[in-house]
Amino acid sequence: MSTATDYRFSFGPWNIHEGADPFGPAVRPTVAFSKKLAMYKELGFDAVQFHDDDAVPDIDGKSADQVRAEARQMKKMLADHGLVAEFTAPRLWEDPRGIDGGFTSNDSQVRKWAIDRTRRCIDVARELGIKFVVLWLAREGTYIREAKNAIDAHKHLLDALNALLQHDKEVEIAIEPKPNEPMDHAYIPTIGHALAIGMQTVDPRRTGGLIETAHAILAGLDPSDEMAFALQAGKLWSVHLNDQNGLKFDEDKSFGAANLRVAYNQVRVLELAGYAKTGRYIGLDVKAMRTQQADVATKHLANSRRIFLALVEKFRTFDRKLEQQLIAARDYEALEMAVLAHLMGVK
Ligand code: GLO
Ligand code: MG
Numbered sequence: 605m606s607t608a609t610d611y612r613f614s615f616g617p618w619n620i621h622e623g624a625d626p627f628g629p630a631v632r633p634t635v636a637f638s639k640k641l642a643m644y645k646e647l648g649f650d651a652v653q654f655h656d657d658d659a660v661p662d663i664d665g666k667s668a669d670q671v672r673a674e675a676r677q678m679k680k681m682l683a684d685h686g687l688v689a690e691f692t693a694p695r696l697w698e699d700p701r702g703i704d705g706g707f708t709s710n711d712s713q714v715r716k717w718a719i720d721r722t723r724r725c726i727d728v729a730r731e732l733g734i735k736f737v738v739l740w741l742a743r744e745g746t747y748i749r750e751a752k753n754a755i756d757a758h759k760h761l762l763d764a765l766n767a768l769l770q771h772d773k774e775v776e777i778a779i780e781p782k783p784n785e786p787m788d789h790a791y792i793p794t795i796g797h798a799l800a801i802g803m804q805t806v807d808p809r810r811t812g813g814l815i816e817t818a819h820a821i822l823a824g825l826d827p828s829d830e831m832a833f834a835l836q837a838g839k840l841w842s843v844h845l846n847d848q849n850g851l852k853f854d855e856d857k858s859f860g861a862a863n864l865r866v867a868y869n870q871v872r873v874l875e876l877a878g879y880a881k882t883g884r885y886i887g888l889d890v891k892a893m894r895t896q897q898a899d900v901a902t903k904h905l906a907n908s909r910r911i912f913l914a915l916v917e918k919f920r921t922f923d924r925k926l927e928q929q930l931i932a933a934r935d936y937e938a939l940e941m942a943v944l945a946h947l948m949g950v951k
Pocket of ligand 2: 740780816844889
C-alpha cells in the first residue's frame with residue numbers, strides 16, 4: 605500500500621526562515637523565493653501556502669490591476685516548478701495599521717483597510733487558480749480586556765467575513781484558530797469558535813477551518829479531537845501539522861518531535877476520516893531550530909513529512925482485531941500498551 609501518493613503536502617515560504625526570534629537577530633541568510641520554490645519538489649512537497657504579500661510583494665502599494673497581473677506571473681512561476689498554490693492568507697499583522705488588530709480594530713478606518721486588503725488577498729488567490737483563503741487572526745484580540753468591547757469585536761469580525769464572502773461569490777474562507785500570541789488572548793481561540801462564527805455568516809457553506817497542532821495544544825486541547833470536530837462537519841479544509849512542548853511560546857517544532865503519540869492520533873483521525881481522498885493538503889507549519897546551519901535548514905520539512913508518512917503506516921498496520929477485542933473488553937490498559945508497543949516497534 606503506497607502512502608506517499610495518497611497524501612499531498614504543502615508549506616509556506618515562511619517555513620524556510622532566517623532564524624530570528626524575539627531575543628536575537630537573523631542567524632541565516634535570506635533564501636530567495638525562487639530558490640525556495642526549487643526546493644519544494646526535492647523535499648517531497650506539492651503546493652505552496654501563500655501570504656498575500658509572498659505572492660505579490662508590497663501588495664498595498666500596487667493598483668488592483670497590478671496585483672492581479674503579478675499574481676498571474678506567480679502562477680506561471682509555480683507551474684514552471686510543477687507546483688500549485690493551496691491558499692492565500694492576508695498578512696494584516698505586519699502592517700502598522702494592524703497594530704491593534706485589523707477586522708476588530710476600534711478604528712473604523714482600520715477595519716475598512718483590513719477588509720480591502722483581504723479582498724486583494726482573495727483576488728490573488730483567484731489569479732493563482734484557487735478559491736481558498738485562510739485567516740489566521742493574529743492580532744484580533746487584546747492585551748488587556750478593557751481595550752475593546754469584545755461583543756462589538758466579534759460583530760466586526762462577522763461583518764468582515766460577510767463582506768469577504770460577498771466580494772467573491774466563490775471564495776471559501778477557513779479560519780486558523782489560535783488562543784494567544786502575539787496577543788494575550790485572541791478572539792477565535794479554537795475550532796469551535798471558528799466554525800460557530802462561520803455558521804453565522806451569509807454563506808456558512810463557504811466557511812471552514814484550518815487546524816494547527818501547536819495552536820490546539822496552546823489552548824489546552826487535544827489536536828486530534830479538534831480535528832475530529834471539524835472533520836465530522838466536513839469543515840477541516842487544511843491542517844498545519846507541527847509540534848509543541850507544553851504551554852509556552854508557539855514553537856512550530858517538527859511534526860511528532862515533542863509527542864509522537866499525540867502526532868499519531870492526529871494521523872489516526874485524518875485516516876479515519878479519509879482526509880487524503882478529499883484532495884485537501886497536509887500543510888506543515890514547522891520552523892527549523894535557530895541553531896540549524898543554513899545549508900541544512902530545510903530538514904525540519906522533510907523530517908515532518910517523513911514522520912507523518914511513517915505514522916500513516918503505523919496506523920494502517922495496527923492490529924484491528926486486537927483493537928476491537930480490547931475495546932469490547934474495555935481493557936484500555938492493554939489497548940494502550942498495544943499502541944505503544946506498535947509505535948515503538950516492539951512485541
Ligand atoms: C502563527 C500561524 C501562522 C499562519 C500563517 C498563515 O502562529 O501559525 O504561521 O499559519 O501566517 O496565515
Ligand atoms: Mg499556522
